[in-house]
Amino acid sequence: MIELVDVHKSFGTQKVLDGLNLRIEDGKTTVIIGKSGGGKSVLLKHIIGLLKPDSGQILVNGIDITTLNDRELNEVRKNFGMLFQEAALFDSMNVGENVAFPLREHTKKKEKEIREIVDERLRAVGLPGVENKMPSELSGGMRKRVGLARALAMHPQIILYDEPTTGLDPIMTEAINDLIINTQKNFNVTCVVISHDIESIFEIGHNIAMLYDGKIVEYGTPEVIKQSDNPVLKQFLSGSLVGPISIM
Amino acid sequence: MENIEEMGKILLLFISIISWMVRPPLKLRLIFKQMEFVGVKSIYVVVLTGTFTGMVLALQSYYGFRMFSAESLVGSTVALSMTRELGPVLTALMVTARAGSAMAAELGTMRVTEQIDALSVMATNPVKHLIVPRVIASVIMLPILTIVSDFMGIIGGYFVGVMVLHINKGIFVKNITRYVDLGDLYNGLTKAAVFGLILSLVGCYKGFNTTGGAEGVGKATTEAVVLASITILISDYFLTAIMF
Ligand SMILES: Nc1ncnc2c1ncn2[C@@H]1O[C@H](COP(=O)(O)OP(=O)(O)OP(=O)(O)O)[C@@H](O)[C@H]1O
Ligand SMILES: [Mg+2]
Numbered sequence: 001m002i003e004l005v006d007v008h009k010s011f012g013t014q015k016v017l018d019g020l021n022l023r024i025e026d027g028k029t030t031v032i033i034g035k036s037g038g039g040k041s042v043l044l045k046h047i048i049g050l051l052k053p054d055s056g057q058i059l060v061n062g063i064d065i066t067t068l069n070d071r072e073l074n075e076v077r078k079n080f081g082m083l084f085q086e087a088a089l090f091d092s093m094n095v096g097e098n099v100a101f102p103l104r105e106h107t108k109k110k111e112k113e114i115r116e117i118v119d120e121r122l123r124a125v126g127l128p129g130v131e132n133k134m135p136s137e138l139s140g141g142m143r144k145r146v147g148l149a150r151a152l153a154m155h156p157q158i159i160l161y162d163e164p165t166t167g168l169d170p171i172m173t174e175a176i177n178d179l180i181i182n183t184q185k186n187f188n189v190t191c192v193v194i195s196h197d198i199e200s201i202f203e204i205g206h207n208i209a210m211l212y213d214g215k216i217v218e219y220g221t222p223e224v225i226k227q228s229d230n231p232v233l234k235q236f237l238s239g240s241l242v243g244p245i246s247i248m
Numbered sequence: 249m250e251n252i253e254e255m256g257k258i259l260l261l262f263i264s265i266i267s268w269m270v271r272p273p274l275k276l277r278l279i280f281k282q283m284e285f286v287g288v289k290s291i292y293v294v295v296l297t298g299t300f301t302g303m304v305l306a307l308q309s310y311y312g313f314r315m316f317s318a319e320s321l322v323g324s325t326v327a328l329s330m331t332r333e334l335g336p337v338l339t340a341l342m343v344t345a346r347a348g349s350a351m352a353a354e355l356g357t358m359r360v361t362e363q364i365d366a367l368s369v370m371a372t373n374p375v376k377h378l379i380v381p382r383v384i385a386s387v388i389m390l391p392i393l394t395i396v397s398d399f400m401g402i403i404g405g406y407f408v409g410v411m412v413l414h415i416n417k418g419i420f421v422k423n424i425t426r427y428v429d430l431g432d433l434y435n436g437l438t439k440a441a442v443f444g445l446i447l448s449l450v451g452c453y454k455g456f457n458t459t460g461g462a463e464g465v466g467k468a469t470t471e472a473v474v475l476a477s478i479t480i481l482i483s484d485y486f487l488t489a490i491m492f
Binding site: 045048049050070074075077078080082084086088089090091092101102105106 | 354357358361362363365366368369370371372373
């Protein structure tokens with residue numbers, strides 16, 4: 001289980017997380033929603049130790065990762081897979097090498113087996129046969145899907161997705177949602193998904209958390225969320241311009 | 249104040265590099281790739297600068313020595329200047345401009361596009377994966393490039409001294425062997441290794457700590473070249489004071 005306890009984070013004078021508490025259940029998909037620039041990516045980076053909170057605890061299976069050194073953190077991270085918002089593919093490597101990277105780094109698998117896994121993962125994200133292309137030759141949506149294939153390469157127990165379907169067409173969005181759901185079910189993994197896509201949220205989320213003003217202001221199953229009369233949540237789901245969330 | 253803080257951070261990075269260097273496995277493939285980039289691809293500029301520096305040294309010292317009929321010392325002057333001083337320093341400055349800047353730009357781009365974060369997330373330490381190979385490759389390749397530069401400088405000096413200015417061939421060579429010993433060469437190569445450390449450390453440090461998009465990458469690159477060049481020239485003075 002992952003638990004964030006009273007997490008505070010500021011960049012300079014800008015407060016991004018302000019006493020945030022969140023519990024992420026094992027073997028479930030937790031979706032985080034909230035306005036653009038509200039700190040969702042920052043929150044995700046705290047879970048994997050890329051950012052350190054100014055104060056507060058981040059517990060992964062009971063261990064506070066904010067107190068770990070580089071090497072200990074590496075051990076924890078071996079259980080994680082992460083899809084970055086901008087994919088973050090290594091631009092000096094081709095697609096196949098990108099997806100194979102964690103396998104080559106951390107397993108003793110044979111070249112042939114690695115190639116099979118890469119091929120299988122790329123097929124799963126709808127990109128068969130692009131192994132030899134360079135990231136710069138791909139579209140934004142294709143890059144994102146390669147990032148997804150790379151995040152899934154090792155069969156991690158915990159997967160963090162930063163906007164997996166943003167920028168994809170409706171059909172591809174559906175396919176990626178299915179992939180997320182199936183991966184979650186088949187391997188019983190814990191997922192944290194950031195998403196702006198209201199339909200996808202209810203499709204893939206077991207739990208939904210609304211981030212607002214540096215805190216989780218609403219949390220619950222899709223049914224609970226749909227029926228909530230929290231004004232922040234209502235405005236967000238309806239996409240209305242009037243309400244507590246200002247666009248400024 | 250800011251400079252002292254930066255020195256401290258570079259020192260911390262250096263300590264972290266050492267601690268990752270002694271922890272196996274060393275990634276030989278990455279080291280060879282960097283050796284090719286830092287070394288093999290710099291040979292052309294090093295040959296060119298070495299040769300012309302040797303040539304101009306011969307010309308200048310000839311005009312000077314001619315005034316008191318000491319033309320025979322042109323060869324040894326060229327050889328001593330090259331091995332002790334100009335070989336290592338010029339090579340280091342050329343490689344800083346070529347490879348040190350590229351290290352800052354490449355790591356800087358990786359930083360701002362979150363590729364370094366992606367490495368961390370995949371449980372691969374970016375210092376070990378990105379910086380250690382560059383530092384090792386630079387420390388190995390700079391002395392080798394310096395030998396090339398020294399050699400080409402002497403060839404250039406020989407060409408101007410003997411072919412153009414008609415200094416006696418035998419005397420030219422004899423005075424080189426008489427006044428230049430292996431100690432001069434070794435000291436020059438030691439300097440080169442230190443310069444290799446400086447240029448890779450500074451280039452990687454600046455790249456690694458880039459912030460602010462494409463503009464930030466440009467700034468990191470410029471700062472890396474300036475800081476590394478200055479540090480090389482200053483440390484050259486102190487190394488010389490210790491060695492000779
Ligand atoms: N490394 C950083 N340095 C300074 N400020 C940062 C940094 N990372 C994020 N921020 C700031 O923190 C705030 C939250 O950013 P974050 O990327 O988490 O937003 P987000 O909720 O993911 O938005 P989006 O939905 O648009 O991706 C932003 O105002 C951003 O300017
Ligand atoms: Mg984001």
